[in-house]
Amino acid sequence: MATSGRDGAQGRPVVRHVDDDERRARLGVRHALAAPRATPEEVAVALVVLHATDPGSVHLSCWARMPDGVDVVAEVDRALATDRTLVKQLAMRRTLFAAPRDLLGALWPSAAARVARTEGLRMAQDVERAGLADDGQVWLGRARAAVLAALADEPDGLLALQVRQRVPELQVRLDVAPSASWTGSRVLTHLGATGDVLRGRNEGGWRTSRPRWLPTAAWLDPVGGPPPVLDAAAGYRELVRRWLAAFGPGTEEDVVWWLGATKAAARQALDELGAVVVTLDGDRLGWLLPDDVDPVGAADPWVALLPVLDPTVMGWKGRGWYLGDLGPQLFDRNGNAGPTAWVDGRVVGGWTRGPSGELRLHLLVPVADDARRGLVAQAERLGALLEGTEGSGVITTPLGRAAAPG
Structure with missing residues (x-):
């Protein structure tokens, strides 16, 4: 494992550089957006946890990452209510999540x-x-x-x-x-x-x-009962391990923000995991698991429509590399994300629902024709899923207000 001569965080050597293109490729693959997952449980594992403050977001986050033709609503309800493989738990940043049941033993003490x-x-x-x-x-x-x-x-x-x-x-x-x-x-x-x-x-x-x-x-x-409960340090360590596997590389600031914890807790977890340092675009330092340093090639082209508070858009504190300058239109004043439209690891706009419940796609930056067609097809599918339903409206963004009737 080659290192540069530059010292990284906490005195560690820098392993290599991970540019924004590779970070976007990792996002597409790791977050099940470039290739779907078969079950809600697999989606949740890919994202560590699913945001559940808006109850419909659990289903819609899974819908965006599961194959066409699957009854996603029924599958998520099975996981939550019948098999109980996903369990709703208040945790990081006082946020409600749907977590894999085995992760509760790490969440509760930390x-x-x-x-x-x-x-x-x-x-x-x-x-x-x-x-x-x-x-x-x-x-x-x-x-x-x-x-x-x-x-x-x-x-x-x-x-x-x-x-x-x-x-x-x-x-x-x-x-x-x-x-x-x-x-x-x-x-x-x-x-x-x-x-x-x-x-x-x-x-x-x-x-x-x-x-x-x-x-x-x-x-x-x-x-089968609750999982074994870890101590606080081990709980934080397991959360950081799963976050790095899904969201890495990320900065120390990203880790601290996502955990909703102290720098000391994050640094202890990174140290105990043997996490390694990489440089990121913008002259920043990021962290990866020691067995996850190999370069990742470009993913197959993909598009996605993600719901409010989706784990991908909410996964990092530093969001410029995938959000660009669209944050003021797509986030509320508290930093909560509204619905977003994605192309190959970049946010390109959002979506809203019209006065009759119809889904409206709002592209805020230019996209290629193939990507536009893909997003329109996704919007038609999502509109059919949402037909006749009403959301909770927990997030109101400037884009949502601008698109509202009147």
Whole structure:
């Protein structure tokens, strides 16, 4: 393995240069966009996790990466509700993901635990500021125990509204800055972050979210039980390993941002993995797994229409190499991605739905005729899938506002 004379991050030698063309080729192959995957489970593994804040995005991310003719909605519902090979879990950056079941053992002690600590402290402080209790942590512990007791007698789980109706501690509203928030929902969220409860079957359509909440064992025991739980350092290490395999090379800033963790946690994971340093275009340093340093050739041509918060567009903090200057039109003010259109590893536009539900393709940069035809064909397929459905509208971008009726 040849090295240059230049020192990389943390004193490591630089292995080689990976230009933006190779990064785009890696993206197409690793993210199942240049070649489809057969099942939702294979798609999730390729992307580490699937974003699930918008419930329909799980299905649409899989649709973009699975063969034509597959009933993707039924397949994703099977994975989520029947086989439970994909499980929804709050984790990195306080984001809800659909994760491969075996990854829960890494998520719970690391990224999810970090979210739980932050949320628990904030909720306890809000309880005290609102005068609900003198000791917010004691109140939170009591409320958590009451929710678990209510769920223990319900083998099919309860909707969030049903939980609040049955647990007196949750029938309060805290009016605290920056905005009023329902304490009941926050307690369920905290229990989910700590891995004590999970979102089970969805009572709504595939583009809405009305999950039944169950104790973790009740949801997972019928399919073999929860996976072994790692310690925090091992959990972060496994997350970084999978991220590098799917998204590498990435900068340290990319890793820290995606993990929603500290630089210390990211650096420890990179060190323990023996990650190697490469240079990137723009005079930046990136990281790869030590067995993933061989050059990757160009992928076959491909096009894709990806949903809001798709893992590919949200996978890196530094996005110029695939997004160009389109970010202000396709992302909201919080840095969340709306629907995007792709050609060979580059974002070329987005898509919206018209007043009658028809799908509209918006190309913001010139594309070749073959790519345009491919995107139009994808838009027709996606429009047929979405016909008669309504999304949750969790992300509103400038492009979406500009394309809205009126």
